[in-house]
């Protein structure tokens with residue numbers, strides 16, 4: 001018999017709680033330092049992972065940081081001192097590998113959030129944040145989730161990035177009210 005949406009939602013939250021419990025105490029600390037030390041932050045990701053990266057870029061802008069989404073028409077060029085932040089569960093998405101290589105060639109720093117630190121993108125990155133989850137082909141870790149493809153990773157990615165935002169808010173004495181002042185007013 002089909003389960004209710006409520007039960008499915010509760011199951012997803014349970015999976016996320018388990019994923020959060022697998023994080024180490026220092027998860028994201030180096031990344032946070034790199035974000036605060038960067039000239040500008042460029043975020044990249046494909047598909048649903050890319051949507052999470054976009055959501056993160058919005059909050060960085062709310063914090064008053066210079067953040068850009070790779071691939072947008074108005075996104076400037078990356079250069080030395082900038083940080084390219086890639087979210088990729090598999091760490092093997094072709095377009096993102098090319099971006100990581102180009103950023104490195106231009107002397108920018110690269111950080112990756114991925115399930116697979118040993119992946120091509122993980123190996124190219126200066127900073128790797130390993131997240132629990134199941135890659136989209138579900139070749140490993142199937143016991144962690146009932147959800148399709150990379151959903152658990154994509155949700156965990158958003159949760160961890162939102163936690164990074166809270167960490168930056170603490171260190172910069174920011175609050176939601178101040179950040180709201182930087183929110184789009186043409187919407």
Ligand SMILES: O=C([C@H](O)CO)[C@H](O)[C@H](O)COP(=O)(O)O
Nearest residue numbers: 047048049088089090093149150
């Ligand atoms: O959109 C995606 C798909 O729905 C998997 O759940 C992925 O996020 C997209 O294909 C990018 O993959 P990764 O780079 O492996 O995160």
